[in-house]
Amino acid sequence: MKTKNNKDNTGSQPYSNPYLAGLLLGLVLLASFVVLGAGLGASSGIARLGAACSLWCFAPHTLASEYFGKWGDQPLKYYLVFMLAGTLVGALISALLANRVRIQVERGAKASVRLRLGYALAGGVIVGFASRLAQGCTSGQALSGGALLLTGSIVFMLCVFAGGYAAAWFVRRQWHD
Amino acid sequence: MTNTLYSLDALGTPLAFFLALLIGSGFGFALERAGFSSSRRLAGVFYFTDMAVLKVMFTALITAMLGLSYLVALGWVRLENIFLMPTIYGAEIVGGLLFGVGFVMGGWCPGTAAAGLAAGRMDALVFLLGAIGGSVLFNELFPVIGPLMTAGDRGVQMAYENLGMSRKAFALVFTLVAVAAFWLAEWAEKARMGRGPYLGSPFLKAFSVALIAVAAGLFVLPGGGAGMGQGAPAASDEKALLAKVDQAGDHIEPEDLADRLMAGDPDLVVVDVRPVSEFGAFHIPGAINVALPELADALQPHRNKGTIVLYSNGMTHPAQARDSLQRQAFDNVYLLTDGLQGFRDRCLKPVSLRTEPLSAAAAARVTAWRAFFSAPAVSAKAGVAAAPASSTKPRAIETDRLAAQLGASSIKIIDLRPQPEYNTAHIPGSLSLNVESLRGNVEGVPSMLLPTPMLAAQFSLLGLNPSDTIVLVPGDKFHDANLAGMAFERLGHLNFAVLNGAYAKWDQERRPTDAALPAVTPSSFPALRDADRFTVGYRTVASGLGKPAPVIIDVRPSDFFSGKKSDEARAGHIPGALNRPYTEDVVAGTNKVVTFKPLDALAAAYARMIPSRDTEVIVHCRTGHQASQTYFVLKHLLGYSNVRWYDAGWTEWAARRELPIVNEAQVENPAK
Numbered sequence: 001m002k003t004k005n006n007k008d009n010t011g012s013q014p015y016s017n018p019y020l021a022g023l024l025l026g027l028v029l030l031a032s033f034v035v036l037g038a039g040l041g042a043s044s045g046i047a048r049l050g051a052a053c054s055l056w057c058f059a060p061h062t063l064a065s066e067y068f069g070k071w072g073d074q075p076l077k078y079y080l081v082f083m084l085a086g087t088l089v090g091a092l093i094s095a096l097l098a099n100r101v102r103i104q105v106e107r108g109a110k111a112s113v114r115l116r117l118g119y120a121l122a123g124g125v126i127v128g129f130a131s132r133l134a135q136g137c138t139s140g141q142a143l144s145g146g147a148l149l150l151t152g153s154i155v156f157m158l159c160v161f162a163g164g165y166a167a168a169w170f171v172r173r174q175w176h177d
Numbered sequence: 178m179t180n181t182l183y184s185l186d187a188l189g190t191p192l193a194f195f196l197a198l199l200i201g202s203g204f205g206f207a208l209e210r211a212g213f214s215s216s217r218r219l220a221g222v223f224y225f226t227d228m229a230v231l232k233v234m235f236t237a238l239i240t241a242m243l244g245l246s247y248l249v250a251l252g253w254v255r256l257e258n259i260f261l262m263p264t265i266y267g268a269e270i271v272g273g274l275l276f277g278v279g280f281v282m283g284g285w286c287p288g289t290a291a292a293g294l295a296a297g298r299m300d301a302l303v304f305l306l307g308a309i310g311g312s313v314l315f316n317e318l319f320p321v322i323g324p325l326m327t328a329g330d331r332g333v334q335m336a337y338e339n340l341g342m343s344r345k346a347f348a349l350v351f352t353l354v355a356v357a358a359f360w361l362a363e364w365a366e367k368a369r370m371g372r373g374p375y376l377g378s379p380f381l382k383a384f385s386v387a388l389i390a391v392a393a394g395l396f397v398l399p400g401g402g403a404g405m406g407q408g409a410p411a412a413s414d415e416k417a418l419l420a421k422v423d424q425a426g427d428h429i430e431p432e433d434l435a436d437r438l439m440a441g442d443p444d445l446v447v448v449d450v451r452p453v454s455e456f457g458a459f460h461i462p463g464a465i466n467v468a469l470p471e472l473a474d475a476l477q478p479h480r481n482k483g484t485i486v487l488y489s490n491g492m493t494h495p496a497q498a499r500d501s502l503q504r505q506a507f508d509n510v511y512l513l514t515d516g517l518q519g520f521r522d523r524c525l526k527p528v529s530l531r532t533e534p535l536s537a538a539a540a541a542r543v544t545a546w547r548a549f550f551s552a553p554a555v556s557a558k559a560g561v562a563a564a565p566a567s568s569t570k571p572r573a574i575e576t577d578r579l580a581a582q583l584g585a586s587s588i589k590i591i592d593l594r595p596q597p598e599y600n601t602a603h604i605p606g607s608l609s610l611n612v613e614s615l616r617g618n619v620e621g622v623p624s625m626l627l628p629t630p631m632l633a634a635q636f637s638l639l640g641l642n643p644s645d646t647i648v649l650v651p652g653d654k655f656h657d658a659n660l661a662g663m664a665f666e667r668l669g670h671l672n673f674a675v676l677n678g679a680y681a682k683w684d685q686e687r688r689p690t691d692a693a694l695p696a697v698t699p700s701s702f703p704a705l706r707d708a709d710r711f712t713v714g715y716r717t718v719a720s721g722l723g724k725p726a727p728v729i730i731d732v733r734p735s736d737f738f739s740g741k742k743s744d745e746a747r748a749g750h751i752p753g754a755l756n757r758p759y760t761e762d763v764v765a766g767t768n769k770v771v772t773f774k775p776l777d778a779l780a781a782a783y784a785r786m787i788p789s790r791d792t793e794v795i796v797h798c799r800t801g802h803q804a805s806q807t808y809f810v811l812k813h814l815l816g817y818s819n820v821r822w823y824d825a826g827w828t829e830w831a832a833r834r835e836l837p838i839v840n841e842a843q844v845e846n847p848a849k
Binding site: 015016017018020021022023024025026027028029030031032033034035036037038039040042043045046047049050051053054057062063065066067068069070071072073074077078079080082083084085086087088089090091092093094095096098100101102103104105106107108116117118120121122123124125126127128129130131132133134136137138139140141142143144145146147148150151152153154155156157158159160161162163164165166167168171172174175 | 272
């Protein structure tokens, strides 16, 4: 597997102006508020996949559990699962249009694939856990709740940055070139 | 004004799934355009090498915030129609810090990892698998960390309210902070990486000015939009208030109020500020009684949501109260023109007593108002406004729905908690009822639901009418609400709802309460004798034994079903009965909050036990109490059409030694 950083060599187009991309993202979020009456969300879809896996392995235990049990035996019949599927589709369309689809493990040139994937896995577990605890992730809490000016969401966003900056130095090796 | 799928309770429909898929596609497209399909770019924000995360996220946040503020101010969208997440400091601080650590480690967050996966990033796939695992881990650890989930739960909190600012002032400050952050981010990139294409560029200048201008534009919008927070007192607000007084824009005419009350307008909060004694003697039906000193606290949940109407006998007290509320940032308070006297003269005075001539249409309106407001019992017969009530089915109601309808004259809330708890605090307007008073010894069998006339007599003393929507509020025993529901059903009154989450949820969400005893005018609740076609006796149950139908469901705990435990004449169960403990149908959350399990989970569980929706089913427990919950679930939540209730239950069955039983545990019968 080849790795390389983003703005490169192989004919892929540069990313959009971040402010205009942000504007587009903001309008999508606004549409979500007006049409669905709820913001964007990604971690719920992931947690529902977790519930489906758990159900597939140990159905009685999952149905009896306090958290996943509330979602019943068809946890995937939920609008945020469909939103997650849509996210994949939309991103695929954009990446194809810009010729940016590359099978790769993104990392610093001096970092090993193993190191990078190890961090990705550990980070994923922590993020999966933390977004259930905080009832949302960067999409559902920080972005959507922040736009609604909810106190807890803004506190969450500040804590995400605080946690990120505090830990950044310790995991920097994966990006060393 | 648009309804959202959330406000229509339709987020679980195929339409919502389809729209979520579309919106998700827009989300994914925007993320990928922004370059968020690259973990290196995302992580860059934590090393000041690539600040795209900050730029994109804050631009999106400000865009949506300003867009929503405009839509709300123009009255096109209501904030109540949008799901607002509660602020739970413990969970959000700990969760946020952990999340940040995971974010910088993994180089992804959930939404961007989905975009990354679409662009072929294998580290995104690994991250997503980790996040699925993290969710499962959370579920497994939930019993241990449950208390953290509710630590510092403050309900819905708006940041600007916590800071004592108006919404628009906060929005402007937030926009200024974001613009400053954009310039700092550009400067940081230039300083560290030697490139900052937007620093000082005409684009960024124009973009910054545009954002600030749009935020400042909120101040020149008409302030009349419902649901917008007005500011702390300021000279301009005082001016606006005086202008409103000048145009009598702060008044509501009695005729308008009467029409809106008759239409059952859920956004209307009518407040009687007179002393309790006067309120008790007469008040506008649907009004709540609040003493002046408690006004601001009591009305806090309705601040800038819907319409608050104050009235007294005259106009002076309400006007002074309105001014005070306006200074406390209430922008939706109106006065009833000419007060209660005006309401009486202009709406309730019979046509025959009026000196002024009335057109036929006006006379018909007066007649309709009189029928609706003078005596509730009369209004039901006249069929005005409350007409669809009697055809309404029993259901579960969520706390936010009840909160929105609080104060509506047709809603009667019945609090089933023990009296000391009721006396301390209850949902405003609640009537207290001890559910045990609905049961007694009937022909030798204890704890039977009382006969029709006795139930009707009790409901009459509570001042209930057939046109009322009854909301049953249980306490620690969630199924109390279902037993009370059986009493209403026995009288043919199906327009009742069970508060999902019990009183504990209302309390946990810090919704309004008071400790006043409501004013009750005794009524005469009709005692329909043939409405109860669902209660069956032991003969009916016994005659079905050995046949494929009915399905008998014993809802007692499994130890009692098996016969391992017993506190009755005999241990065990009815031959052929299935066991589904009533506790399986609910989720007991933290702080005594109990809710029904999701319908799909319930439907799936019962589909395994009952062949079809019209199969005859008989539910029972020991005394009929627990089985009333299963009855409600099957009949009203899941729509099984042929459900019966064996009220006498195991108490009677065990004591009648001629009836067959099965004892799996073979416990020695203590009575022998």
